Structures are given as structure tokens and as C-alpha cells.
Amino acid sequence: MSQLSRIRNFCIIAHIDHGKTTLSDRLLEATQTVELREMKAQLLDAMDLERERGITIKSHPVTLKYVNDKGEAYIFNLIDTPGHVDFSYEVSRSLAACEGALLLVDAAQGIEAQTVANANLAMALNMEIIPVINKVDLPSADVPKIQGQLEDILALPAEDAIMASAKVGKGIPEILEAIVQRIPKPRWADYGHTRVLIFDCVYDAYKGVICYVRVFSGNIKRGDKVVMMSDGTQTEIKEVGIFSPRQKPQDELFEGCVGYLVTNIKEVADIKIGDTITHAESPAEKMLPGYQEVRPMVYAGIYPIDTSDYEKLKASVAKLRLNDAAFTYASESSVALGFGFRCGFLGLLHMEIVVERIRREYDLDIISTYPSVVYHVIKSDGEKMEVQNPAYLPDPSEIEAIYEPTIKATIHFPSAHMGDVMALLMEKRAMIEDTETLDADRVMMTATMPLNEILIDFNDRLKSITKGYGSFDYDFADYQEASLVKLDILVNSDIVDAFSSIVHRDKAEARGRQLCEKLKDILPRQLFKVAIQAAIGGKVVARETLGAMRKDVTAKCYGGDITRKKKLLEKQKEGKKRMKQIGKVAIPQEAFIDILKTSN
Amino acid sequence: MNLQAKAVHTPPLGLYLHVPFCARACDFCNFYQEAPRRAELDRYLAGIERELQLRPIERPVDTVFWGGGTPSLLAAKDLERLGNAVLGALPQAPEEWTIEMAPSTVKADKLAVLRELGVNRISMGVQSFDPVLLDRLGRSHLPKQVYHAIDLIRAAGFENLNLDLIFAVPGQTLEAWEADLREALRQEPQHLSTYCLTFEEDTALWVKLQKGQTTKLSIEDESDYYTRAWEVLGEAGLPQYEISNFARPGFACRHNLNTWAMHEWLAYGPSASGQFGGRRWTNAANIDQWLEGVESGQMAEQEIVLLTAESMLADALVFGLRMNAGVDLEELQGCFGVPLPSTVAGLFRDLVEEGLMVQEGPRVALTLEGRLLADRIATAILEAL
Numbered sequence: 001m002s003q004l005s006r007i008r009n010f011c012i013i014a015h016i017d018h019g020k021t022t023l024s025d026r027l028l029e030a031t032q033t034v035e036l037r038e039m040k041a042q043l044l045d046a047m048d049l050e051r052e053r054g055i056t057i058k059s060h061p062v063t064l065k066y067v068n069d070k071g072e073a074y075i076f077n078l079i080d081t082p083g084h085v086d087f088s089y090e091v092s093r094s095l096a097a098c099e100g101a102l103l104l105v106d107a108a109q110g111i112e113a114q115t116v117a118n119a120n121l122a123m124a125l126n127m128e129i130i131p132v133i134n135k136v137d138l139p140s141a142d143v144p145k146i147q148g149q150l151e152d153i154l155a156l157p158a159e160d161a162i163m164a165s166a167k168v169g170k171g172i173p174e175i176l177e178a179i180v181q182r183i184p185k186p187r188w189a190d191y192g193h194t195r196v197l198i199f200d201c202v203y204d205a206y207k208g209v210i211c212y213v214r215v216f217s218g219n220i221k222r223g224d225k226v227v228m229m230s231d232g233t234q235t236e237i238k239e240v241g242i243f244s245p246r247q248k249p250q251d252e253l254f255e256g257c258v259g260y261l262v263t264n265i266k267e268v269a270d271i272k273i274g275d276t277i278t279h280a281e282s283p284a285e286k287m288l289p290g291y292q293e294v295r296p297m298v299y300a301g302i303y304p305i306d307t308s309d310y311e312k313l314k315a316s317v318a319k320l321r322l323n324d325a326a327f328t329y330a331s332e333s334s335v336a337l338g339f340g341f342r343c344g345f346l347g348l349l350h351m352e353i354v355v356e357r358i359r360r361e362y363d364l365d366i367i368s369t370y371p372s373v374v375y376h377v378i379k380s381d382g383e384k385m386e387v388q389n390p391a392y393l394p395d396p397s398e399i400e401a402i403y404e405p406t407i408k409a410t411i412h413f414p415s416a417h418m419g420d421v422m423a424l425l426m427e428k429r430a431m432i433e434d435t436e437t438l439d440a441d442r443v444m445m446t447a448t449m450p451l452n453e454i455l456i457d458f459n460d461r462l463k464s465i466t467k468g469y470g471s472f473d474y475d476f477a478d479y480q481e482a483s484l485v486k487l488d489i490l491v492n493s494d495i496v497d498a499f500s501s502i503v504h505r506d507k508a509e510a511r512g513r514q515l516c517e518k519l520k521d522i523l524p525r526q527l528f529k530v531a532i533q534a535a536i537g538g539k540v541v542a543r544e545t546l547g548a549m550r551k552d553v554t555a556k557c558y559g560g561d562i563t564r565k566k567k568l569l570e571k572q573k574e575g576k577k578r579m580k581q582i583g584k585v586a587i588p589q590e591a592f593i594d595i596l597k598t599s600n
Numbered sequence: 601m602n603l604q605a606k607a608v609h610t611p612p613l614g615l616y617l618h619v620p621f622c623a624r625a626c627d628f629c630n631f632y633q634e635a636p637r638r639a640e641l642d643r644y645l646a647g648i649e650r651e652l653q654l655r656p657i658e659r660p661v662d663t664v665f666w667g668g669g670t671p672s673l674l675a676a677k678d679l680e681r682l683g684n685a686v687l688g689a690l691p692q693a694p695e696e697w698t699i700e701m702a703p704s705t706v707k708a709d710k711l712a713v714l715r716e717l718g719v720n721r722i723s724m725g726v727q728s729f730d731p732v733l734l735d736r737l738g739r740s741h742l743p744k745q746v747y748h749a750i751d752l753i754r755a756a757g758f759e760n761l762n763l764d765l766i767f768a769v770p771g772q773t774l775e776a777w778e779a780d781l782r783e784a785l786r787q788e789p790q791h792l793s794t795y796c797l798t799f800e801e802d803t804a805l806w807v808k809l810q811k812g813q814t815t816k817l818s819i820e821d822e823s824d825y826y827t828r829a830w831e832v833l834g835e836a837g838l839p840q841y842e843i844s845n846f847a848r849p850g851f852a853c854r855h856n857l858n859t860w861a862m863h864e865w866l867a868y869g870p871s872a873s874g875q876f877g878g879r880r881w882t883n884a885a886n887i888d889q890w891l892e893g894v895e896s897g898q899m900a901e902q903e904i905v906l907l908t909a910e911s912m913l914a915d916a917l918v919f920g921l922r923m924n925a926g927v928d929l930e931e932l933q934g935c936f937g938v939p940l941p942s943t944v945a946g947l948f949r950d951l952v953e954e955g956l957m958v959q960e961g962p963r964v965a966l967t968l969e970g971r972l973l974a975d976r977i978a979t980a981i982l983e984a985l
Contacts, residue, residue: 527976528954548954551823552976555796555844557922559616559859560667560873562915563880563903569918572979584950 005185007256009077009214011095013119014104015112015471019134023104023166023175024062024078030172031064031076061212061258062245066176074180077214077258079199081118087346088475089294090326092121093199093274096290097214097258100128100183102175103156107133107141110442111149113412113473119154125290128183129154131161132175137168145439153438186216186256193284194218196253196261196277201268203323207239208266210247213277214258216288221252225280226263229287230272234280235263268325294326296344297405297451297476298351299388301332301369301498302358303340305589309364310339316362317341320354327354332389336498336580336592337367342389345371348455367593370501371455376403376479390500393486396537402502403479405451411462413470415443420465428453429504448477452502487512489519490533490540494583498592505536513542515595522594523587525549530585612662614858614865615694617648617686618872619671620887623705627738627808628766630800632871632885633669640887641674644869645681647891651868652689654897661866663696663855666719672701676709683717693718696854698762700725704741706749711756721853722753723762723793729783730776733769736814737797738804750787760851762791767825769797770814777825781832790851793844794829796822823972830968842923843971860923862916873903880905909936914985917944918978926958926965943984951977 014020060080067073081094095101101122105111122129131154133146147158162178164171188195200212220226224237239262241249253259265271273294276287304313317329328344345351351371358364375387378400387393409430413421415437425432430449438444454474462470487508489499499519503511512534519532523546534542557565579586621641622633634640664686674682687693698721699714706724714722728734729743753761763784767777784792799806799816808814817825830840838846842860845853859865859875867874871885884890884900893900905911913936920927933939948964951957956970956977970977 527956527973527980528950549973549976551819551826551972553826553843553972553974554798555794556798557843557860557919558856559614559665559865559867559875560618560871560882562859562875562919563873563882563905566905566915566918569975569978569982572975573982576979576983 003254004189004256006073007075007077007186008100008179008183009079009098009186009256009258010100010102010179010183011079011081011098012102012104013081013115013122013129015106015109015115018104018106018109018112018115019166020080020104023102023132023134023164024080026166026169026172027064027076027078027176028062030169030176031066060245061243063242063258066180068177068180076179079258087326087350088117088121089292089346090200090273091118092125092290093197095122095125095127096274096288097197097199098127099185099187100130100179102179103129103131103154104134105131105146105150107135107143107146108138110142110146111153111412111438113410113444113471116153116410116412116444117473117475123154129156130175130178130182131156131158132164132171133161134164134166136163137165137170149438153436153444188216188288189255191217191284193282194220194277194279195284195288196220197288198271198273198275198277200273201271201325203268204262207262209263209268209271211261211263211271211277212258213253213261215253215255217255217284218279219252219254220261220277220279226277227280227283228272229276229278229284230274230291233265233270235265238262238264268322271325273325294346296326296328296374297347298345298371298373298455299342300345300351300371301334301337301340301389302329302343302355303334303337303367303369305365305367305593307338312362313340313358313364313366316358316364317343319362320357324354326350334369334391334497336496336582336587337369338580344388367589369498372502373405373450373452373455375484375502377401378403387502390486390502391497393502396485401481402484404482404484406448406477406480407451407454407474408477409447409449409454409472409474411445411447411470411472412438412442413445413462413466414441416441417466417470418443421445421462421470424458424461424465425449428458450480450482450504451476485536487515488535489515490531490535491519491523491585491587492528492530492583493533494585496582496587499595508536509534509541512536516542516544518595519591520544520546522591523585524591526585528584610659611861611863612858613657613659613876614663614665614855614863615657615661615686615690616665616667616855616865616867616872616874617682618667618669618867618869618883619674619682620644620669620870621673622668622670623673623702624740625738625804627736627804628797628800630803634887636673641678643891644887645678645685647887647894648682648868649685651894651899652685654894654899655866655868657689657691657866660692661690661694663858664690664694664698665855666697666699668700670702670705671699672705672710674710676707676713679710680713680717683713683719687717696721698723698853698855701749701753702741703745703749706752708752708756711752711758715756715758720758721760721762722758723764723791724749724753726763726784727766728769728772728780730772730780733766733772733776733780736769736771737766747787760791761787761789762793762853763787763789765792765794766797767794767829768817768822770816774821774824774828778828778832781829785833785836785838789838791845791847791853792833792838794833794846795844796826826972827968840924843974857923860919862912862919875907878907880907909938910985912936913938913940914982917981921964921966921977921981922971922974924965924971926963928963930962941985944981947980947984 012020062078064076066076079094081091103119131150150156151158162171162174195216197214198211202210204210222237227234239249240253241247242259274291278284304310321327326346329341332342333339355368358366372388377385377387379398380400428449430447432447434446436444462472483505484502485505485508487501487503488495516532516534529548530546532544533540576586579588620632620634621636697719699719700723702725726746727737727739799809833846840846841852864876865874870883870887870890873882881901881904889900916932952959957966
């Protein structure tokens with residue numbers, strides 16, 4: 001028990017660029033846990049994408065040893081948490097592994113939407129929050145303003161905030177001491193049975209699945225027979241260890257510890273983040289709180305650009321799934337794009353990351369269709385169905401009602417842009433619920449809006465309207481009934497399935513017109529005139545005509561030219577074979593890519 | 601398949617002879633050509649004589665075509681030697697015998713020799729009557745040389761003259777093109793060939809285009825130049841009979857009609873292409889390689905294509921539809937002994953519906969709009985087959 005009082009588990013909550021990495025580095029240095037170089041190298045190996053985008057997708061726990069002035073030694077477990085809403089469930093599980101959090105705020109930029117979202121999450125978990133105002137030595141720092149924000153937005157006492165400049169090492173001793181003094185010792189240690197929280201996991205080609213865990217009560221060691229409490233799966237512990245920061249095997253993990261464990265389970269999909277592990281012989285009765293099944297919120301079709309890459313893509317998504325249980329896929333085919341997969345993602349960022357990983361790590365050229373949310377459809381005959389591919393939306397005559405997922409959005413922006421932001425929100429069918437003044441020139445707005453409205457360009461437009469100062473975060477909210485229709489694009493009267501989308505009735509016409517115009521620009525001229533139409537439930541709402549091509553002939557063609565000419569014609573024929581034939585119209589693959597790109 | 605095709609049709613026969621020498625390369629030309637050195641000329645002439653022996657001609661040849669290069673670069677006595685070699689190999693004199701001439705090489709003594717041999721059609725590469733455009737094309741002649749050459753040709757008694765013109769030259773306006781056409785008509789030729797300038801790889805013009813030193817007309821603009829020629833020449837009594845060819849009635853080039861109808865023709869000289877006995881081939885486009893083949897008796901032939909009845913039908917459609925008269929579908933099916941696939945018939949119905957084709961009885965032909973799209977339609981035919 002004396003051991004417990006010397007353990008602190010915490011995380012750092014911060015917006016991108018507010019100095020989280022620098023602060024972590026300083027804490028590592030100050031505790032002389034590890035040679036910095038080793039740490040960097042390991043993190044760099046983790047994932048290029050995280051580094052490039054300044055986001056954390058996977059947790060990076062590390063154990064630090066801190067000795068205070070009185071010579072008392074403490075074990076700090078720092079859990080670097082994912083920082084994006086797509087991964088908010090994972091974030092909540094990482095937070096749940098901690099008793100406290102450092103809330104890092106940039107002294108010049110102030111509190112951003114993402115900071116608020118994660119701080120609220122931490123408070124909901126009854127965590128102790130230590131505000132740290134970073135970069136106080138910057139000329140543009142405005143400490144009183146930030147203190148005001150802390151009190152007004154997060155109701156945190158401003159006098160408790162630590163002034164720091166992680167870059168120059170200012171405030172580091174105070175932070176270390178605050179971790180000891182203010183963050184409670186590990187909780188729930190006196191529960192009568194062993195309970196271990198899985199807060200993340202990674203796939204390892206040699207070991208199988210490595211679970212990142214926090215032991216709340218009891219202990220766990222190699223050879224233990226254990227139960228996954230969410231579904232009763234039994235398995236055996238093959239290895240336990242801590243992060244120092246490399247994985248270092250240990251004989252045993254005790255209550256209060258953060259570390260990893262390896263079981264017989266070989267697939268990430270069989271491990272559930274947030275699950276509780278207990279001993280098979282003396283099982284706990286109740287799981288640790290907060291467990292949820294993770295379900296994809298956004299779906300999109302992913303197709304190889306070169307149809308012969310299908311098998312390679314299949315292997316790639318299967319491999320990705322090994323390491324990313326939140327990513328789902330099922331094969332599907334499209335008239336326009338051939339064979340591919342309908343993939344499920346936690347959100348847009350998750351989708352972007354997966355698509356980018358397929359491109360980079362598996363060197364595949366792929367195209368993704370419009371992202372779609374999951375609609376709940378009640379048919380006239382009472383049947384309920386879930387639709388995540390517009391192609392499967394029933395005929396309007398068979399639909400009683402359609403429900404769409406909504407989000408609760410929190411938007412921070414300079415008040416000068418109020419008018420533009422309101423207009424954007426109206427356009428995106430938002431219901432504004434609250435507008436709060438953060439300080440003299442910033443406001444925070446909360447609104448409920450359809451998830452599908454933020455799928456395409458919401459964040460980009462918010463950034464451009466607010467000259468980059470706006471920030472945005474959201475929580476998934478409930479399903480609401482909406483007047484939704486399927487918008488089809490027809491080329492010479494044939495529906496091109498890859499361009500179909502589910503849109504709000506009021507926007508369908510404008511979107512149809514926009515798509516027709518774009519297609520007219522992108523499609524190559526054909527032998528014949530081509531009608532490009534947008535239709536809702538069979539009724540045409542927009543139309544463009546692509547004129548026929550005027551000239552495709554070469555002048556000189558004699559006996560000596562025949563062989564060469566034939567070769568050229570055969571080559572063109574082969575080129576056309578690679579195009580998608582929609583009725584009489586040959587559409588090059590690039591046209592699909594262009595249209596999907598320009599609309600995304 | 602070959603046997604069957606041959607059994608039902610004994611086609612007219614042509615003879616193409618390539619003279620690979622040029623005084624200099626024109627900026628737009630990618631034809632095989634060599635600088636005319638005496639020793640080379642002699643080796644070439646001897647090579648042709650040998651090649652004519654190696655490929656004996658067993659049935660009457662209807663048409664002879666000497667192309668190049670610049671056949672007229674040969675001196676009168678060389679032309680005579682070449683002509684006698686050809687005549688010696690033929691069972692009987694051809695009905696049409698064409699020679700390509702460059703204006704600056706037209707001389708009275710050469711013309712006299714050609715007349716004597718039986719050459720009865722002269723095709724002259726005028727390209728333009730505009731000195732600025734001629735210079736831009738890298739041609740070595742001036743307009744006045746063209747006029748002089750025509751006078752000499754007429755004086756020598758030739759009554760079947762073709763002039764080649766080039767259009768869509770960078771800097772050439774539509775008006776300038778029409779002016780060229782009208783100037784050509786004033787020379788009262790029996791035949792005109794008009795070629796849209798193409799930027800062939802490895803030509804000087806192509807290099808200029810790559811370097812951004814010259815520009816290319818848009819496809820829409822090019823089509824205006826095409827149709828302008830078709831209108832102007834049609835009204836002047838030289839109706840179009842193929843994409844690039846116009847003639848007074850009775851003066852269409854029979855040699856070329858023969859090739860477009862997928863009949864047979866023999867090939868002599870380096871880089872010449874032939875189609876005979878169920879195969880199509882091209883002689884090596886290199887005088888040394890060609891000579892080596894001729895001397896060893898193992899002809900250096902390249903791009904050999906074995907023809908089937910189906911491929912012949914396809915080619916007869918693709919190349920036949922470039923002619924204004926189009927093709928007789930019944931005749932083609934009978935000629936090659938294969939039926940026309942229903943997919944092609946379906947395509948033709950669509951083309952007729954779109955106004956790109958007309959059908960009268962068994963005969964189909966492209967309309968003006970259709971001819972402007974002849975390549976695209978050809979691709980569609982190959983897809984449908």
C-alpha cells in the first residue's frame with residue numbers, strides 16, 4: 001500500500017502546437033528517465049503521419065522516476081493521449097487510466113475548442129486538472145486573458161495555474177511537484193479482485209496483440225488465466241511489462257501500474273478498447289466503468305485506381321484492420337469504379353489517416369467515394385434498416401422516415417467573424433444553441449448539426465472564413481429525423497452510382513446543378529452529345545449538355561501509314577477499355593477522381 | 601482464313617517504290633530519307649534491281665507509285681535506270697504511274713525521261729504559295745520555283761498533276777489558307793492533296809513545339825481549316841473523295857484507292873510498306889540494312905502483320921470510310937467472306953442517328969461531321985468488332 005502513494009498517473013491535454021511534445025521532453029529530461037535521443041527515435045518510428053499532422057493517434061505511455069527534494073521517489077506514468085474527436089472514445093479510455101491531467105494552454109493563443117472538449121471529458125471522469133499556461137515568455141503572451149478563459153470557460157481557479165515555458169524549462173519543477181501534491185494516488189485499488197483496464201492496443205507481428213493497460217486493483221503476471229469481461233473471452237497472459245519508454249518485461253504488474261500485456265489473442269479486432277481484464281479463478285463482479293462498443297460513424301467506398309490492384313488493396317485493408325479495430329471493411333462493387341471496399345471509420349480524420357496509410361504504406365493508388373454517414377431508415381412496411389451507401393437507399397415510395405446522426409459542435413472564433421460563421425452554420429443546417437463570449441474578441445458557439453454536413457468542407461470553410469483563427473470540435477449526438485433524398489447523377493440517362501449521394505431536400509437541387517456543371521467540365525467530349533442530369537427520385541432537377549467532339553482525324557493515311565495507324569487506333573481502343581463505359585459514354589477513371597476530389 | 605479470303609478475291613495490284621533521298625530534311629517530315637551521295641545512289645539503284653528480281657511480279661500491276669524521300673532528286677539517267685528496272689519486272693505497263701517531285705528538282709530532262717518511261721502522274725509537294733509559311737516549314741523552294749516547275753511539267757505533256765498543300769501551319773490564318781487553296785486552283789491541277797500539319801516526333805517542328813518556339817492550333821480551329829478546304833475545292837470542281845484528297849472527276853489516285861480498299865500492293869526500297877499474299881510488312885528503314893537483306897536474299901522486313909479475313913474486313917471499314925463514297929457492306933462481306941458483326945451494324949445505326957453517317961442500300965459513308973471524326977469512329981469500329 002505504501003507503494004500506491006508513490007504512484008501518479010497523468011496525461012497532458014493540449015491543442016495542437018500548444019507545446020505538448022516539448023513539455024513531455026522536459027519532464028523526461030528532468031526525471032532523467034531516458035536519454036532523449038532514444039525517446040525521439042522511438043517516437044519517430046511510431047508513425048510518420050502522427051508527426052506530420054501534429055496529432056496523436058495511438059497512446060504513447062511512458063514511466064518516469066521522480067525524486068523530490070526530500071529524497072522521496074515517485075513513479076509517474078505519463079500517457080500521451082490521442083487528441084482528436086474521431087478518437088474521443090479512445091481518448092476517454094486513456095484519460096480513464098489516469099487520475100489527473102496537465103491542461104496545457106498557449107499563453108498567446110488561448111483555449112481552443114479541442115482543449116475544451118478534452119478538459120470536459122477529464123472533468124466528467126472526476127480527474128484532477130492542473131492548468132499550465134505555457135509560452136509565458138512570448139512577447140504576445142496575455143496571461144490575464146488566459147486566466148480569465150480558464151475561469152469562464154472551464155471554471156478552473158486561475159490562481160492554481162502554473163506559469164511555464166517548456167522551451168526554456170521554466171515551471172518544470174513546479175509542475176513535477178504539483179503532480180505529486182495535487183494528483184491523487186491511484187484510485188479503486190481496494191476493490192477485492194483484480195481489474196485491469198485496456199486503454200489501447202497495437203499489433204505486433206511477433207507477439208500478436210500488445211495491450212496497453214492500467215492495473216486498478218490486484219495484480220497480473222505471466223501465466224495468469226484471465227477473462228475479458230465485455231464478452232467473457234478467456235485467455236492466458238504471455239508477458240507483462242512497463243514502458244521505460246521501450247517495452248520492458250516485468251515479473252508482475254501491480255495495482256496502480258501502467259504497462260502492457262500480451263495474451264494469446266492474435267487479432268486486434270478481438271481486443272476491445274475499454275475492456276476490463278480480471279482473473280478467471282477469482283473474477284471481479286463489475287467491469288470498470290465507461291466501456292462502449294466502438295462503431296464506425298462515417299463510411300466511404302475505397303477503390304483501386306488500377307482495377308488490377310484489387311487483390312493488393314484487399315491484403316492492405318486486412319493488414320490495416322489488424323492494427324486498427326475501429327476500421328471496418330466489406331467488399332462492394334460499383335458500376336463506375338469496379339471492385340472495392342465499403343469502409344467504416346470513426347470520423348473524417350480517421351478516414352483520411354486510413355486512406356493516406358493505404359497510399360503510403362502499401363503504395364496503392366486509390367480513390368475514395370463521398371463519405372456517408374449511417375442513416376436509419378424506417379420503411380413503409382415498418383422494417384428498419386441502416387444505410388451507409390447511398391446506392392442502397394430504398395425507393396422514396398417505400399420510405400416512411402429517414403433519421404440522420406447529429407453532432408454537438410463547439411466552435412471558437414474571433415467575434416469579428418460572427419456573421420460569416422452564422423451564415424456557414426445556417427447553410428450547414430445547424431441549430432445554434434448557445435453563444436458565449438470568451439473575452440473581448442473571442443466567442444464560443446455550440447450548435448447541434450447533422451454529421452453529414454461536416455463531412456465535406458466544413459472545417460476548411462470555417463478556417464478560411466476566420467482566417468485560420470476558428471477552431472472546431474464535436475461530440476456525437478443523437479439521431480434526428482430529416483427530409484433527406486437521394487441525388488443521382490445520370491450520364492445519357494444512365495445512373496453513375498459513384499456520384500450518388502444522400503442530401504437534404506432543400507440542397508439537392510443546388511448540389512445537383514453544381515455536380516452537373518463540374519462533370520461537363522471534366523468529361524471528355526464524345527462522338528455524341530451527352531446529357532448530364534441530376535435527379536431526385538427519378539425527377540430531373542438539373543441538366544447540362546456536353547457537346548459532341550468536333551474533330552478527331554489525321555490527314556495522311558496511305559499504304560505506308562496503315563500499320564502505324566492501326567497501332568495507334570488499337571492503342572486508343574485499349575485506352576478506352578480502361579475507361580468506364582456508362583451506356584454509350586466512356587468515362588476515364590481520371591474524371592471520377594477529379595469530380596470526387598473537387599467535391600471533397 | 602487467309603486461303604478463303606484469297607479464293608474469293610483477286611484484287612488489283614499496286615507497286616510502291618521508295619526513293620529515300622532528300623536534299624535536306626523538311627521541318628515537318630518524318631519519312632525515312634538519306635542525303636544523296638553518289639556511291640549511295642549507285643548502291644541503292646543496284647539494290648532495287650536486285651530486289652525486283654528477288655520478288656518476281658507474277659500478275660499485272662495496275663498502278664506504280666514512286667514516293668520518297670524525293671524521287672525527283674535523282675538525275676535523269678538514274679531515273680531512267682530505275683524506271684527500266686521496274687518496267688523490266690512488270691508483265692505489262694501499268695495504267696497509272698505516279699512520281700513525287702519537289703518543285704526545286706523539276707527539270708526538263710528528267711521530265712522527258714519520265715514521259716518516255718510511261719510515268720503519267722506527277723505529284724508535287726508545293727505545301728504553300730506563301731514564302732513566309734514555306735520558310736516556317738523549312739522547305740527549300742520559293743513560290744516562283746513552283747510556277748516554273750508547273751510550266752515545265754505542262755510543257756512536257758503531263759496531264760495529271762497533283763499538288764500537295766499543308767494547312768494549320770503556325771501563324772497561318774484561315775484566310776491565308778483559303779488564299780493558298782485558290783492559288784493552287786489557279787494552277788488548274790487535276791488533283792489536290794491537303795494535309796493538316798502534324799507535329800511528328802523527332803522532326804524539327806516537333807522539337808520547336810516542345811521548346812515552346814512554335815504553337816499548335818486548337819482542335820476546333822483545325823476543323824475549320826479542314827472544312828474550308830472541303831467547301832472551296834468542292835465548289836471549284838475538285839470534290840473531296842478522301843479525307844485529304846480532291847480530284848476532278850476521273851482523276852482520283854487509283855493507287856491510293858487500291859490501298860484504302862485493302863487490295864494488294866508490292867513494296868520496294870527501304871522503308872516501303874507492302875500488303876500481299878495475306879501479309880503486310882515494311883522494309884527496313886535503313887539503306888544498309890535493306891541492302892544487306894537484298895544482297896543476302898533474306899529481305900529485311902519489319903512490322904510483319906499476318907492478315908485474316910476479319911482483320912481485312914476491319915481495315916477495309918476503317919480505311920474505306922475515310923473515302924467520301926464510303927464502303928459497300930455487302931461487297932466487303934462477300935470479298936472477305938466474313939459477316940459483319942451485329943455490334944458494328946448497331947454502331948452504324950447510332951452513327952446514322954447522330955448524323956455522322958449515311959446509309960443507302962448496302963453502302964455506308966460518313967457525313968462531313970463524321971469525316972472530321974474518322975479516327976474516333978475507327979476506334980469505335982475496332983471496339984465493336
